[in-house]
Amino acid sequence: MWDAPTLLIMFVLGLFASTFGAIVGLGGGVIIVPALLLLGSSMLGMDIDTTLAVGVSLGALVFTSFTSTLTFVREGKADLRSALFFSLSSGPFSLVGASLTSLFDPDAFRKAFGYFMLFMVVLLLFRNRIKPYQGQWRYVRTYTDAAGMQQEYGYNALPALLIGGAVGLIAGLLGIGGGVLLIPAMMLLFRFPPHIASATSMAVIFVSALFGSGMHLARGEWDWMLVLALAPGALIGGWLGARISRRIGSVLLIRIMCGALLLFALRMIIT
Structure with a gap:
């Protein structure tokens, strides 16, 4: 099973999914999970069910989010203080999601x-026509872009913890990282700049993936060879995606995010 062509395919899968996932802050699980389900019997000669695909995807996301977060931190893009706050609930709820994967009706x-x-x-596409939140944030953050323009964003404790919990639940349940919910929430509710949202999302995904993959490992929904085969591509892809992201303007980044979310939504509905 583990001949050179198979290992090459797994490396390319990890590299492509992680590079794309790190660019937009989604993690890459949206590509890895369906790929494993499709390739399991034909390419790997093994039956991969949903629970195993989710567990392996979260394992690969640990490597992706680790290298991308390190790169974003060095570039001053990841807001680690905000990421830690969201992770207070995302980490524990990813354990809950992971424990429910085999019980929930996936379709x-x-x-x-x-x-x-x-x-x-739709909300992201028409975000400029939506009246922004006018209230006072408990936690206020500022970001100065390359042009010297200062942007203010922030969040209140309860909404941030609720969203973090939902992100963790989705991550553990579906193995997709949770950025598909976290990024729109950060941009629409808390006015995070696009680059800060995608970078901070990867830091939150690291915690969710770590907790969620641990639960899947404990439940036996895991395959070390699959995770290790994806890991080299995931490590490189996380770093590469973060590097590419800094060269993309905010408007283009939002368009890429919307395109990725649209494809993801359609795949969820159709499959």
Whole structure:
């Protein structure tokens, strides 16, 4: 099974999924999970069910989010203080999601979440026409871009913890990282600049993936060879995606995010 062509395919899969995931802050699980389900019997000669695909995807996301977060931190893009706050709930709830993967009706959940993501795409596309939140944030952050323009964003404790919990639940349940919900929430509710949102999302994904993959490992929904075969590409892809992201303007980054979310939503609804 583990001949040179198979290892090369797994490396390319990890590299492509992680590079794309790090660019937009989604993690890459949206590519890894369906790829494993499709390639399992034909390429790897093994039956990969949903729980195993989710566990392996989260394992690969640990490597992706680790290298991308390190790169974003060095570039001053990742807001680690905010990421830690979201992670207070995302980490524990990823354990809950991981424990429910085998019990939940995956088809019904995927379709419902797909329609929800279509709604998120519409909100992102028309975000400039939506009246921004006018209240006072408990935690206020500032970011100065390359042109010297200062942007203010922030969040309140309860909404941030609720969103973090939802992100962790989705990450552990579906193995996709949770950025599909976290990024729109950060941009629409808390006015995070696009680059800060995608970079901070990867830091939150690291915690969620670490907790979620640990639960899947404990439940036996895991395959070390699959994780290790994806890991080299995931490590390189996380770093490469973060490097590419800094060369993309905010408008283009949002368009790429919307395109990725749209494809993800359609795949969730159709499959």
